[in-house]
Amino acid sequence: MTNKDTRTPASTQNPTETSEAAEAGKSIGWHKAYVEGSRPGLRVPVRQVHLTNGQSVTLYDTSGPYTDPLVDTDVRRGLAPLRENWIVARGDTEEYAGRPVRPEDDGIKHTSPRGGLRNLDAVFPGRPRLPRRGREGKAVTQLAYARRGEITPEMEFVAIRENVSPEVVREEIAAGRAVLPANVNHPESEPMIIGKRFLVKVNANIGNSAVTSSIEEEVEKMTWATRWGADTVMDLSTGRNIHTTREWVLRNSPVPIGTVPLYQALEKVDGKAEELTWEIYKDTVIEQAEQGVDYMTVHAGVRLAYVPLTANRKTGIVSRGGSIMAAWCLAHHKESFLYEHFEELCEILAAYDVTYSLGDGLRPGSIADANDEAQFAELRTLGELNRIAKRHDVQTMIEGPGHVPMHKIKENIDLQQEICEEAPFYTLGPLTTDVAPAYDHITSGIGAAMIAWWGTAMLCYVTPKEHLGLPNRDDVKTGVITYKIAAHAADLAKGHPGAQEWDDALSDARFEFRWEDQFNLALDPDTAREFHDETLPAEPAKTAHFCSMCGPKFCSMKISQDIRREHGGSRTEIEEGMAQKSREFAEAGNRVYLPIAD
């Protein structure tokens, strides 16, 4: 078999294939394969697509063990802790008793005053574990290792995944231009690198709210989102069972998990922003760090002095975290406790290797408010906090807007890169217009593709339900696919090595009417196949040299193929034959109209 090695990213090594998996895969068009690293257990998963012409294409894959029929998964047991040996072998962490889980962690302080989880069935039933943290005074972060010149197994893993050398990965992390969010308490996660030098990443948000949805739904949304390509998932739950939902999500997630601890802290004070304290917040961060959250959004840039800058805005403060902190600052007329305790927070995050995602609490919520004084004042503070975090060896990325018309997007990434010393930018959209509720995956997908081309490292997806309701399963899929398109379009525009090979493989299949290959190479094979079959359902249509759009007589690609066939067997022959005819034509004058004076 010719294994034409086209992949995104292309690995320099061929994936190993158990013959069983490969043989089974050929019948359905693809199978899960692995590229082996330098040590046992370091295996990078890929999606191996088998083309009908005998070639194969290797694609990037974030779907975890769920898509490997040879792995027996069970959400009640959780995923195997693939990084555990690596973490333990470093010898710089220790297990400890950890913070006891309290009823209020699940937001049931008042309805169940005697304590205890109301629904014991919901407690995650997997193997018991003790939390782990860095030994006294140890920063156990990938940033600390990278700065010391160490290439960790995690770095090697992402190097294979991204088709770059491990040294490039180490350098980018050491310089603060990339992060590898990998809490020592989330050993189930497959390492993921986020930085402008690498493939553009996509985050999918999940999470219940006070109004609707359940634990089961959120775990299902997480595996569903990663199946379609989400590179990280944020659990933004604000309703009941917030701690327990997160535990289920973490134990079953093959990708890094992010949260906004402020949401849970606010639940613990019954939604009264003014009752928040540093102690409650800190306790919540430790609770989540012990569970294994890989990165946390911290709105420490919303300073008291900036709140008045939002007074004349059209839509005020639209970040939940931002508005909570603004309310707290005003209620107490004090500086933000997050800003004041930022160094202490760094020490906590360093002990677990939790990555900062410095939140943009003052991001614009409308076209009218884009790039205003409040937004950029906060950005300058995020630059200051980024430098502090790096002093503590804490990995850091910076969150970005929001709602920004196209002509104001570039200023955002340029300023962020300058102020934050090229720390990874993690943007929500941006939405390029406000007039299309129900289509904000598209209004924002446009802005996302552009800002990613210009340097954003990770895109936070937006679903069709944005501004209207909670996304369901279909919305999650639509959001992820839209953002994978934006990310891949940016990878192409940035000239990421290997990115275009995927497009080329699909274009070849299209020109050669290999319909099944087009489907299997598509970002969403199911929908591509379904749309094709809607008009031309019969099986022979899958091998037809035309489609329903133009019918057999009008198919441009068929005519184009016929031209090649009739005028020479190969591209070289046709070119020579046509060049000859072309020369004859040129000799005969070559033009009909006389040149027109300009």
Next chain:
Amino acid sequence: MTNKDTRTPASTQNPTETSEAAEAGKSIGWHKAYVEGSRPGLRVPVRQVHLTNGQSVTLYDTSGPYTDPLVDTDVRRGLAPLRENWIVARGDTEEYAGRPVRPEDDGIKHTSPRGGLRNLDAVFPGRPRLPRRGREGKAVTQLAYARRGEITPEMEFVAIRENVSPEVVREEIAAGRAVLPANVNHPESEPMIIGKRFLVKVNANIGNSAVTSSIEEEVEKMTWATRWGADTVMDLSTGRNIHTTREWVLRNSPVPIGTVPLYQALEKVDGKAEELTWEIYKDTVIEQAEQGVDYMTVHAGVRLAYVPLTANRKTGIVSRGGSIMAAWCLAHHKESFLYEHFEELCEILAAYDVTYSLGDGLRPGSIADANDEAQFAELRTLGELNRIAKRHDVQTMIEGPGHVPMHKIKENIDLQQEICEEAPFYTLGPLTTDVAPAYDHITSGIGAAMIAWWGTAMLCYVTPKEHLGLPNRDDVKTGVITYKIAAHAADLAKGHPGAQEWDDALSDARFEFRWEDQFNLALDPDTAREFHDETLPAEPAKTAHFCSMCGPKFCSMKISQDIRREHGGSRTEIEEGMAQKSREFAEAGNRVYLPIAD
């Protein structure tokens, strides 16, 4: 009632309102209104949205009389010929017997050898009409009038629609930087201007194929597409009843209609490209011009010498017209008959005021083929043809790609503007990646927004079915909405006068929790309302100061509003109050962390 005059484009005049329509409209949130021009019958339709705060917003509207409950429409009768008096009054056209309609015009030459339409019911039953053309030697085009300094009623109409002065419209047309496609035989159409100085336009393609769909479906798709905002519609039918379908579409269309005459010409020679002749093509152009087609795609830039340039392409020639002409050139080893007879074609088009859309038959069909030699060789020829067309007073726009990665898009518009003397660019997408069949409305919507920002005048929509099948009703709507988003995002980025007022009105409604106003101002009110109700269906939720995403406790905008309410009644008061607090804070040192050396 405060009639806050926010519209896109904003007219300087308030629309007149029959009290009946306005009163009826208030109950459903909007009604169809008209802005009166300088002469009787010159009434520019708008969508007047009535907000719950007593204000109203006037939006651009292409939906035609169908959305006016006071107009009695009947597709069997056709629309009223609103431009007829203007055309007749100019006195430069004449009615004539016209070309007899033949059975082969409907593609039924062989199955019905004795002539006559097979399905007589399909013949359009509206008022009999004779075709009209310019009197001997008269170019009856808007370009000719503009160059003579005349401001036609059509120009005044679009000036009101676009909120610019009629003189600006005349200048842009006279300079060839804008076109106003308005065949004298399509008096039913509402004038539409296409040029970079104006709102970005969106074209929707309809048309049956040899494989599927009917006349009724196509007429329905046309009215459906304009209801959602299509500014022009191209009928690309290639199947049965091609002439009759077009007649129904034209007589019922409130927007300009475009076609590709080559498709019908090819039907007349049974799909055998080599049997095409200039005579058959010319006859088809006259047939369609007599029916009233407003603009025609002509692939005259596909020259024999360029065909070999496509030999090493990944996807060859993907334009139907381009591949047909390439096949003809190669079969005869002769220069294209379209190129050779271009001046004669100009004379025909000038007599009806049919606008050229010079087709890009060699546009790239894959990321790999973008911006290649074949594509740009043809573009240079289109520049040459544009100058010839203008010599004949024929309005001209230039078609553009195709499949282009983001970093290669700007070169396309810049070159086109330079080579074609700023003639309106009319682009298909471009698609920014090939890996997402079933989502090519999104892969291309990204490129469309960018190229429109940079100067493209009209965008040809792409539906989710692109590359897979024929679009159904839902696909047409999704394609139009996606492209209206791209177009409006570009209008915003270009700073089009009044464009942002629409966003601002919706943002205000969002911040003030006026849910009904958000729905009525949305590009797609139905889907916005449906998505909201999916999570929070109860009627009280329409006035709730929160939504299902965050629930009542977490709503950032509610908190933001609370801050304003608690800390001062008005924006000015809160700003002053907070500025005072802010000053106090500043005086006390204003920062927690000492400045960090860079």
